[in-house]
Amino acid sequence: MSGQILSVESLSAVSLREGGQAILRDVSLSLAPGEVLGLVGESGAGKSTIAKAVLGILPSGIRITEGRIRFEGRDMLAMPRAEVRSILGSEITLIPQDPLSALNPGRRIGPQITDGLRLRRGLSRSEARARALALLSEVHIRDPERVLGAFPHQLSGGMRQRVLIAAAFSMEPKLVIADEPTTALDVTVQKQILRLIRAMQETHGTAVVFVTHDLGVVAQICDRVTLLYAGRVIESGHTADMLQRPAHPYTRALIASSPRYDRPDVGLAPVPESVFEGLRAEIAAFDRERRA
Amino acid sequence: MLALQALHRLLMAAVTLFGVAVVVFVLLRVVPGDPVAMMIAPGASPEDVAALRARYGLDLSIPEQFLVWLGGVVTGDFGTSISLRRDVLELLSERLPATLELAVAALLVAMLVGGAVAVAGTLARRSVLGSAIDGFNGVMLAIPDFVWALALVLGLGVMVPLFPLTGRIDPTAADGFSSRFYLVESLLTLRFEVFADVASHMVMPTLALALPLAAIIARVLKASLVEAMGEDYILLARLKGMSETRLVLQEALRNAVGPTLALTGVQFTFLIGGTVIVERIFAYPGIGNMAIDAVINRDLPLIQGLVLMFGLLFILVNVAVDAAVAALNPRLRHG
Amino acid sequence: MADAGLDAAGARAAPRRRSRTGAALLAEPKVLVGGGFILLLVLVALFAPWIAPKDPLEQDLMLGTLPPVGFAGTEPGYLLGTDDLGRDVLSRIVFGARVALTVAFVAASLAALIGTVLGLAAGWFGGRVDAAISRLVEIWMAFPPVLLSILLVAILGAGLHSVIAAIVIIDWTRFCRVVRAETMAQARMDYVTAARTVGFPGFTILTREVLPNVAPVLLALVSLEMGIAVIVEAILSFVGLSVSSDTPTWGGMIAQGRQIVHHGWWVLAFPLLVLTLTVLAFNMLGDGLRRALDPVMRR
Numbered sequence: 001m002s003g004q005i006l007s008v009e010s011l012s013a014v015s016l017r018e019g020g021q022a023i024l025r026d027v028s029l030s031l032a033p034g035e036v037l038g039l040v041g042e043s044g045a046g047k048s049t050i051a052k053a054v055l056g057i058l059p060s061g062i063r064i065t066e067g068r069i070r071f072e073g074r075d076m077l078a079m080p081r082a083e084v085r086s087i088l089g090s091e092i093t094l095i096p097q098d099p100l101s102a103l104n105p106g107r108r109i110g111p112q113i114t115d116g117l118r119l120r121r122g123l124s125r126s127e128a129r130a131r132a133l134a135l136l137s138e139v140h141i142r143d144p145e146r147v148l149g150a151f152p153h154q155l156s157g158g159m160r161q162r163v164l165i166a167a168a169f170s171m172e173p174k175l176v177i178a179d180e181p182t183t184a185l186d187v188t189v190q191k192q193i194l195r196l197i198r199a200m201q202e203t204h205g206t207a208v209v210f211v212t213h214d215l216g217v218v219a220q221i222c223d224r225v226t227l228l229y230a231g232r233v234i235e236s237g238h239t240a241d242m243l244q245r246p247a248h249p250y251t252r253a254l255i256a257s258s259p260r261y262d263r264p265d266v267g268l269a270p271v272p273e274s275v276f277e278g279l280r281a282e283i284a285a286f287d288r289e290r291r292a
Numbered sequence: 293m294l295a296l297q298a299l300h301r302l303l304m305a306a307v308t309l310f311g312v313a314v315v316v317f318v319l320l321r322v323v324p325g326d327p328v329a330m331m332i333a334p335g336a337s338p339e340d341v342a343a344l345r346a347r348y349g350l351d352l353s354i355p356e357q358f359l360v361w362l363g364g365v366v367t368g369d370f371g372t373s374i375s376l377r378r379d380v381l382e383l384l385s386e387r388l389p390a391t392l393e394l395a396v397a398a399l400l401v402a403m404l405v406g407g408a409v410a411v412a413g414t415l416a417r418r419s420v421l422g423s424a425i426d427g428f429n430g431v432m433l434a435i436p437d438f439v440w441a442l443a444l445v446l447g448l449g450v451m452v453p454l455f456p457l458t459g460r461i462d463p464t465a466a467d468g469f470s471s472r473f474y475l476v477e478s479l480l481t482l483r484f485e486v487f488a489d490v491a492s493h494m495v496m497p498t499l500a501l502a503l504p505l506a507a508i509i510a511r512v513l514k515a516s517l518v519e520a521m522g523e524d525y526i527l528l529a530r531l532k533g534m535s536e537t538r539l540v541l542q543e544a545l546r547n548a549v550g551p552t553l554a555l556t557g558v559q560f561t562f563l564i565g566g567t568v569i570v571e572r573i574f575a576y577p578g579i580g581n582m583a584i585d586a587v588i589n590r591d592l593p594l595i596q597g598l599v600l601m602f603g604l605l606f607i608l609v610n611v612a613v614d615a616a617v618a619a620l621n622p623r624l625r626h627g
Numbered sequence: 628m629a630d631a632g633l634d635a636a637g638a639r640a641a642p643r644r645r646s647r648t649g650a651a652l653l654a655e656p657k658v659l660v661g662g663g664f665i666l667l668l669v670l671v672a673l674f675a676p677w678i679a680p681k682d683p684l685e686q687d688l689m690l691g692t693l694p695p696v697g698f699a700g701t702e703p704g705y706l707l708g709t710d711d712l713g714r715d716v717l718s719r720i721v722f723g724a725r726v727a728l729t730v731a732f733v734a735a736s737l738a739a740l741i742g743t744v745l746g747l748a749a750g751w752f753g754g755r756v757d758a759a760i761s762r763l764v765e766i767w768m769a770f771p772p773v774l775l776s777i778l779l780v781a782i783l784g785a786g787l788h789s790v791i792a793a794i795v796i797i798d799w800t801r802f803c804r805v806v807r808a809e810t811m812a813q814a815r816m817d818y819v820t821a822a823r824t825v826g827f828p829g830f831t832i833l834t835r836e837v838l839p840n841v842a843p844v845l846l847a848l849v850s851l852e853m854g855i856a857v858i859v860e861a862i863l864s865f866v867g868l869s870v871s872s873d874t875p876t877w878g879g880m881i882a883q884g885r886q887i888v889h890h891g892w893w894v895l896a897f898p899l900l901v902l903t904l905t906v907l908a909f910n911m912l913g914d915g916l917r918r919a920l921d922p923v924m925r926r
Contacts, residue, residue, distance in 0.1 A: 057527060089531040101524040106546035106622055112525075116532040151622045311766045319782060434910035435903065436858050438865075442881060442899050450892050457888075568773045569862055573885065584866055587781045595778070 004070070005175055005207045006031040006054065011067030013049060013058075013231075023049050023062055025232040025286055031224075033174065036201060036208045038222030038239065040215060046231035047211045051177050054209070055094060056084055071175070090120050093168040095178040095197070099160035099185075103152040110148035113167045120171060135166040138203075139196055158189040162196065169200050175207045182217065194221050215258045219243055227251055230283050249275050301614060305607040309600070316599045317361070320592050321354050350592075361596065370600075371593035375586065380597040384579060388601065389472035390460055391567050391578030397475070397494060398501035399560055405502065406509025413510065414517040414540050429514075432507035437566040441500035441573045448496060455495045458575035462489050497574045501563050505556070512555050516548035523547075550620055557613025561606045657915025661850075664908035672724040679718035680704060683875045687713035692891045708893040710883055716894060719875035720901055726869075726876045727905065730787065730860040731853035734794035739849050741795065742802025743841075747833055749803070750810025757807070764800045772797050776859055780868040790869050794856045805848060806841055813837045843920030847913045854909030861902055877902045 007030040015021045024046050031037045039047040052058050054069055056076070069076045071092065076084055096102040104112060113135070114128035123131065129148070136144035139162040152160060161181060168176050178197060182190040198221040201208050210222055218225050218239060225243075226236040227250070235248040246252045253271040345351050349360055364371055370380035409429065416422035449457040461474055465486050471477050475494065478487040520526065521544050529543050567580035575581070579598060586594040618624045652658050671678055681704070694701050695708040695716070702709075707716040749760040776793040783789035813819060814837070822832045857877075863869045864878025865885075877898040884895025 055531065057531075085533060089533050094528065094531060096524055096528060098524060102528050104525040104529070104543055104547070107543070115529070115534070119533050153623050308766050315766075316778070319778075430914070431907065434854065434907050436906070438858060438862055439899065439903050439906070442885065442895060443903075445885065445888060446892060446896055446899070450888050562772070565773050568777070569865070572866065584777060587777045588866075588868070590781065 003032065004030045005033045005035075005072060006209065007068075007070045008050065008054075009068040009070065011050065011053065011064065011069065013046075013053070013062055013064045015061055016063055017061045022287065023231050024053075024064075024067075025230070025283070025290075027067070027228070027231065027233055029226045029233065029236060031175070031207050031209060033207050034201075034205045035224065036198070036210060036222045038218035038225040039209055039211045039228065040213065040218055040225055041228035042213055044230075045228040047213075047228050048179060049231075050228075051179050051209065051211050055092065055177060056088060089116060090171050091173050092175045092177065093171055093173040095161075095164055095168045095176060095181045097180045097183055099157055099164055100152065102164055103160060105152055107151075108148070109150055109152065109155070109163055113148075113163065113170060116167065116171055131170065132166070135170050136163070138169075138200070139163075139166045141166075157185050158193065161185060161189075161193055165193070165196060165200060169204055169206065172204060173206060175209070176201070178208055178210045180211050180213070182212075182214075190217075191220075197221065215243070215254055227254070229279055232283055232286060234279070250279055298611070298614060302607070302611065305610060309603040309607060312603050313596065313600060314358070317358050317596060318354060320590070320595060321357065361593075365600070370597040373586075373591055373594040375589040375591040375594065380593050383582065383594065384597055384601055386472060387577060387579045387582055389474075390576065391564075391571070391580055393473060393475045394494060394497055394501065394567060394571070394576065394578060395560075395564050397498045398505065398563055399556075401498055401502035402505035402509055402563075403556070406506035407513060409506070409510035410513035410517060411540055411545075413514045414521065414544075415536055417514075417518055429507055429510050432503065433511065435504065435507075437500050437504050437563075438569050438573075440503050441497065441570045444496040444500055445573065455492050457496075460490065460493050460577055461486075465489055493576075497570050497576055500570050500573075501566055504566075505559050505563050508559050509552060509556055513548060513552045516551055517544050520544035520548045546620075550617055553617050553620065554613060557609055557616075560609050560613075564602065564605055564609070652916070652919045655915045655919035657911045658919055659915075661908045661911030661913075661915055664904065665912060668724055668905060668908075669728060671721055672728050675721050675725060679715075679721040680706065681715035681718040683714060683718040683722045684873060685714060689713065692887065692894075695893050695897075707897050708891075710880070710894045711887055711891060714875075716880070716897055719880055720877065720898055722875045723877045723880065723898065724901075726787065726864075726874065727857045727860060727902075730791055730794070731856045731909070734791045734798075734856040734859075735849050735852040737791070737795045738799045738852055739802050739845060742799040743806045743845065745799070746803040746806025747810050747837070747841075750807040751814055751833060751837075753811070753814075760803070760807070764803055767797075767800050772859075773862065776863065777866060777868060780863055785868050785870070787870050790860050790863050793863070794859050797859075798852060798855065801852065802845070802848060805844055809841045809844060810837055813840055843917065846920065847917035850909050850913030850916060854906040854913070857902065857905055857909070 007028075009028055011024050011027045012022070013024040015023050027046070027050060029037065029039075029050075039050060041047045049058070049062065053064060054071075054076070058064070064077065068078075071087060076087070103109070110129065110132060113132040114123075114125070117123045117128040117131055118125070121128075132148060133144045136147055141147050141159060141162055147155065147159065147163065155163070161184075165181070181197070182193050185193060194217060197208065197210075200206070210217070212218060222239050224237065225239050227234045227242075227248075229250060235242060235246070235251045242251060243255060246255055250271070253269070253275045256269045257271055259268060342351070349357055352360065361371065368381065370384070372378065373380050373383055376383060409425065413422055413425040413429070416425060445457060448454045466474075469477055474490045475487065478484075478490055517540060521540065523544075526539055526543055529539055534543070567578060568583055569580070570576070571578045571580035572584055579601060582594070583598050585591075586598060687709075690702055690705070690709050690713040692711050693705050693709040693713075696703075696706050698708075705715050705717070707720070709715055710719070745760055749757040775797055779793040779796060780789045783792060810833075819832055819836060822836065860869060860876070861878030861881060864876040865882040867879075867882065869876055869878060880898040881895055881902070884891065884893075884898065888895050
């Protein structure tokens with residue numbers, strides 16, 4: 001798939017601990033430059049695993065058994081470590097899930113943003129600082145000077161996430177992985193952050209992989225969606241298409257069970273057991289095929 | 293809030309000190325072993341004995357004696373040493389600097405060595421070297437200052453005689469000091485030869501005191517560092533492209549130091565207690581060495597003065613540690 | 628596991644636990660090495676009169692300060708040399724083990740007993756009892772241990788009994804704190820509340836439920852304490868406050884050796900070596916016990 005910024009090809013992974021339990025089952029997805037892809041699924045579906053695989057931070061208990069991860073056409077799994085390291089943190093960056101633990105509690109915000117700029121882009125101290133201030137303004141932080149000199153515990157959760165977003169985009173990366181960045185935030189702040197990420201992404205022309213369990217989030221900012229269950233791609237396509245004309249029963253059931261804030265009269269319908277049975281059958285069939 | 297906590301701590305410590313003083317006071321008088329009998333010449337008349345006893349106030353009742361002593365302490369009079377026949381406060385202030393220099397030097401060495409081992413152990417934590425460092429540290433933890441001191445006597449004092457075995461300074465160089473802080477003063481007055489002499493006398497006792505503390509610091513700091521290295525912010529920093537060494541020193545260390553500091557403070561008080569035997573082994577003229585003789589001779593005023601002195605040192609160390617821990621915690625400083 | 632010990636099923640469960648424990652203990656290398664050394668030492672101490680080549684008290688000034696085998700001027704039969712009074716170093720070390728081990732076992736056990744009883748009380752009753760005991764521990768720990776032990780022995784008079792008393796008096800706090808913490812943790816657990824509801828008296832619960840859970844940590848601590856006791860005894864002998872100077876003790880030999888270190892280094896070196904190995908062995912044993920017993924008996 002040429003021209004794609006990221007393409008995951010038939011990625012399979014197993015857990016080394018629980019007796020070789022399959023974590024990813026032949027997952028394929030792709031992302032074009034400047035596009036936002038939503039990676040959706042319930043807990044344990046494997047979406048975080050894919051993100052970690054791309055970032056090269058898979059926990060030691062998980063092993064990739066087959067497949068490729070191509071960044072701009074280059075296979076990251078086959079690259080020498082040094083080359084991977086030069087890409088990560090520079091052309092691929094991360095917006096983490098928990099803004100509190102992602103920031104060093106013992107250091108001020110400023111150095112945590114300027115470190116990358118000075119290390120990777122060779123900026124001087126004053127250049128990096130100016131850039132950091134500019135970025136903080138871009139993420140709508142009203143008093144960037146104060147924030148630069150503050151410690152993480154002095155900022156609110158929303159502000160911390162904005163700082164992390166600023167840091168992620170500071171490197172002008174080609175791809176940003178956003179790992180459930182709104183999960184740890186209040187609902188009111190979530191919307192702002194989502195809009196901010198979308199705005200930054202559009203301004204800088206960055207591709208984004210947005211990992212989430214929330215279809216509502218996907219609807220708001222993702223161009224395309226890939227839905228996962230038990231490590232298997234159930235359905236994928238353009239957001240509008242999938243949400244209006246879902247093909248798979250699971251997709252349909254998920255949409256039906258998502259709260260519709262604009263239609264309070266529509267009741268919540270939990271995903272029926274029959275759908276899960278169908279899913280389990282699908283997965284089992286896949287596993288049998290694999291073993292054969 | 294912080295000041296209130298500190299004040300509370302200080303008060304509690306003072307109460308503890310008072311309790312200690314009382315206990316020691318009573319113990320010494322309730323129990324067999326007459327100090328006066330120890331220093332009286334044989335064949336002395338009962339009147340002489342009684343006179344001596346009265347002179348040291350030992351003919352009063354115990355509570356009375358305590359009040360007399362307490363009154364003296366408050367006004368700076370710690371009494372007269374029975375065995376050395378000199379003012380207790382004078383004796384203490386003469387010998388305290390030696391012990392202080394030793395203890396502080398030992399603390400610094402322990403922090404340096406312990407810190408270095410902890411950082412090395414953290415960097416090597418996934419390798420065989422890391423396990424080796426852990427094992428080595430475990431052995432070090434089991435060896436007390438007493439054993440170190442004697443091993444050093446054998447090794448660096450006799451086998452390969454690098455350092456002097458006894459004393460604090462060459463007797464000829466002992467003049468020309470205004471304070472008793474020989475090490476510090478000789479450095480400040482740029483008398484480097486004297487400084488080297490004092491330092492060489494201090495090497496072995498300092499090492500003996502420092503190594504057990506270094507082992508503890510290494511273990512606790514490494515545990516904290518490894519825990520910090522598992523945090524998310526390290527992951528993010530690693531993605532930025534920082535080397536492991538920089539990650540440990542720049543990112544993790546500041547968050548790992550806190551708990552280690554608190555423990556170091558407690559262990560430092562043990563180190564001070566250890567000066568008693570280490571000074572004896574090296575015939576080092578500090579308060580520890582004096583304490584042993586004082587106890588053996590039942591020199592009550594001196595013992596009480598020493599107990600108070602040690603207690604005070606402990607309190608100061610605890611206060612310093614609390615302050616340091618608070619200072620290092622950004623939440624408390626910039627909350 | 629809430630019903631363990633409270634009914635017949637519990638009784639059935641117990642023997643299974645014990646054999647699991649035995650196997651776990653023997654599988655842990657630290658227990659084997661450390662425990663093995665201590666066992667060896669115990670045997671040496673027990674059979675000292677038969678093992679020691681010479682009489683430890685026999686002086687022969689003609690054979691004073693002989694170096695150990697392998698050096699010039701040595702005399703056959705005195706493997707590790709002699710001290711300045713002509714007494715055989717090896718034999719004195721062998722007999723010195725008796726003092727060391729006696730002090731170790733007795734002092735550590737007594738300290739453990741007192742500390743455990745008070746710790747259980749503090750952890751179980753809580754409130755004022757706990758506050759009082761904790762205060763006591765705090766004040767107690769404000770004393771520099773070495774100084775306090777010297778003070779106590781000086782007060783109580785020299786001798787083995789006072790050495791043991793001194794160690795017990797100083798170090799019971801170590802056990803008290805650990806047992807108190809563990810008891811408090813256990814006392815809050817559901818199975819204790821269940822037992823109380825059923826109507827079991829506190830004492831029964833303490834001995835049948837809490838104590839077995841505290842036992843592994845306690846055992847490890849006892850081993851550690853024995854190592855400490857050996858050191859304290861050595862220090863006290865070094866200062867001349869232990870048994871009479873004739874009875875061979877490692878600390879006494881070390882003191883002597885320190886005096887004549889320039890022309891008789893072996894008098895210092897060998898007892899020091901044995902002392903160090905003994906302490907290391909006790910530490911290793913304690914460490915191994917903690918590891919081996921923890922996962923088996925922890926629920």
